[in-house]
Amino acid sequence: MTAIEVEGLARHYGEREALSDVSLSVPTGQTLVVFGPNGAGKTTLLRILATLLRPHLGQVRVLGSSLPDEGWAVRGRIGLLGHEPLLYRELTARENLRFHARLHGVARERVELLLAAVQMDSRADEPIRTLSRGMVQRVAVARAVLHDPELLLLDEPRSNLDPAAVEIVEPLIGGASGRTRVICSHDPGGGLAEADLVLGLREGRTAMLAPARDLDAAAVTELYR
Secondary structure (H helix, E strand, O other), rough: OEEEEEEEEEEEEOOOEEEEEEEEEEEEEOOEEEEEEOOOOOOHHHHHHOOOOOEEEEEEEEEEEEEEOHHHHHHHEEEEEOOOOOOOOOEHHHHHHHHHHHHHOOHHHHHHHHHOOOHHHOOOEEHHHOOOOHHHHHHHHHHHHOOOOOOOEEEOOOOOOHHHHHHHHHHHHHHHHHHHEEEOOOOOOHHHHHHOEEEEEEEEEEEEEEEEHHHOOOHHHHHHO
């Protein structure tokens, strides 16, 4: 089965083209890693797949649903981890996760399991605003997988995490989770290591689309020159 189908996708902001004529296909259970310099369109693509932005041209299907018209049918099956943690700063980690649990109809036991999984159970009753960026990122990871999504959309998911914290969250967002994943990355070596398919964007256009096995870090680095 195919988890994501994109054909002729375009999105603009005023006169600036953020994406133009992007097409790709991601089989269920595989990982697409998106590379490209700042402003290349990576985050815009992720937000369209997350149903947060409407495409201006092209066809987009995610988990069998056509976007944006059928976005309502697929939002609860997607987990998004972006640059913003999507957490309320004045609420505690536990309160934030319980709030999202209610939105998705998830039992409170799942909240406690994930707080323990990201090793934040001992700090769970402190407001988000008092936590370090790395701790906030761990809570954001827990939020993104709280409802056991089929598709994970991850924008630099290991940013703000030290090596020990990366190991902590890896079972939740890594390849072993078995989920279909789209990851935006600036790390050619690390990104290739977990990719099945690579999309390279430059100024909103496809500069590279190939199986990861056919590429090396030097080829990806060329996108940034």
